[in-house]
Amino acid sequence: GQNIDQPTEMTATEGAIVQINCTYQTSGFNGLFWYQQHAGEAPTFLSYNVLDGLEEKGRFSSFLSRSKGYSYLLLKELQMKDSASYLCAVRARDSGGGADGLTFGKGTHLIIQP
Amino acid sequence: DTGVSQDPRHKITKRGQNVTFRCDPISEHNRLYWYRQTLGQGPEFLTYFQNEAQLEKSRLLSDRFSAERPKGSFSTLEIQRTEQGDSAMYLCASSVSRDLPYNEQFFGPGTRLTVL
Numbered sequence: 001g002q003n004i005d006q007p008t009e010m011t012a013t014e015g016a017i018v019q020i021n022c023t024y025q026t027s028g029f030n031g032l033f034w035y036q037q038h039a040g041e042a043p044t045f046l047s048y049n050v051l052d053g054l055e056e057k058g059r060f061s062s063f064l065s066r067s068k069g070y071s072y073l074l075l076k077e078l079q080m081k082d083s084a085s086y087l088c089a090v091r092a093r094d095s096g097g098g099a100d101g102l103t104f105g106k107g108t109h110l111i112i113q114p
Numbered sequence: 115d116t117g118v119s120q121d122p123r124h125k126i127t128k129r130g131q132n133v134t135f136r137c138d139p140i141s142e143h144n145r146l147y148w149y150r151q152t153l154g155q156g157p158e159f160l161t162y163f164q165n166e167a168q169l170e171k172s173r174l175l176s177d178r179f180s181a182e183r184p185k186g187s188f189s190t191l192e193i194q195r196t197e198q199g200d201s202a203m204y205l206c207a208s209s210v211s212r213d214l215p216y217n218e219q220f221f222g223p224g225t226r227l228t229v230l
Contacts, residue, residue: 008154031216042118042205042221043157050215087156091216096159096173097147100209100217104156 002026002095004105006088011111012078020073020086020108028093033102034062034073035087043087047073075110083112116140118222120206126228127196134192135225139208146189147219148181149205157205157221163189164211196229203227 003025012018024032031050035043049055049064049071061074073086085107095101119138127133139146144165149157160179161171165186174180178196183189193200203226207219 004156033216042223044221045218048216048218089156096170097162098145098164098169099211100145100219101147101159101162101170102157102219103159106154107156 002090002092002103004088004090004103006086006105006108008106009109009111011113012075014078014080014112014114016078017074017076018078018110020075020088020110022071022073022088022105024069024071024088024090024105026069026090026092026095026103029066029090030093031091032062032064032071033089033091034060034071035089035104037085037087037107039084046086078112080112080114083110085109118206118208118220120204120222120225122225123223124226124228126230128230129198130195132192132194133196133227134190135204135206135227136188136190137206137208137222138188139206140210140220141187143208143210143220144186145209145211145217146183147207147209148189148191149207150175151203151205151224160191193227196227198229201227201229 034046037043047062088105089102147162148160163183203224206222
């Protein structure tokens with residue numbers, strides 16, 4: 001089966017930088033996604049990595065190392081609205097859901113303090 | 115609004131009752147997924163459709179759960195003889211199958227089920 005680990009909760013300060021780590025074990029890896037989920041709302045797509053390296057999109061960047069089964073999401077210039085859960089999700093052969101099926105981690109609850 | 119919609123947004127029921135939830139995907143999306151999310155957990159995959167065909171249902175939580183997508187557009191998820199452990203957020207997502215590196219899943223707002 002699959003195993004996806006990420007910290008349960010993190011706290012950071014407005015204007016600062018925070019890195020949320022995700023480690024995974026899976027077979028047939030075919031991509032890693034990060035989603036943001038505000039309380040009571042739907043998850044929204046942030047980033048996708050399938051090759052090793054860094055993908056940058058505005059204030060958010062995501063990194064992947066397939067050999068280490070490791071990814072991180074980097075958030076810069078933190079804003080209060082960034083307070084949310086951040087879900088790491090792996091697309092793999094045994095994810096279920098066909099070619100685009102995802103297995104999600106439990107999510108990291110990020111608290112931004114003034 | 116052309117996003118994924120779900121109805122109802124909240125459902126409170128008594129144990130033993132049947133409930134049905136509806137999901138309307140983004141109009142051109144041919145794939146539709148159902149997930150369950152409990153407090154403090156990530157979404158858990160239940161089943162998915164490509165057009166009207168249910169291609170995977172082995173991860174439905176029990177035989178009390180069933181899903182349909184009769185015309186390849188909207189989908190329903192039914193839970194029969196609800197139990198308190200069924201209390202959760204039920205999320206629907208849709209995607210379109212294109213020849214791209216990835217096909218993003220777009221999520222609806224969810225239906226929050228409370229079983230008393």
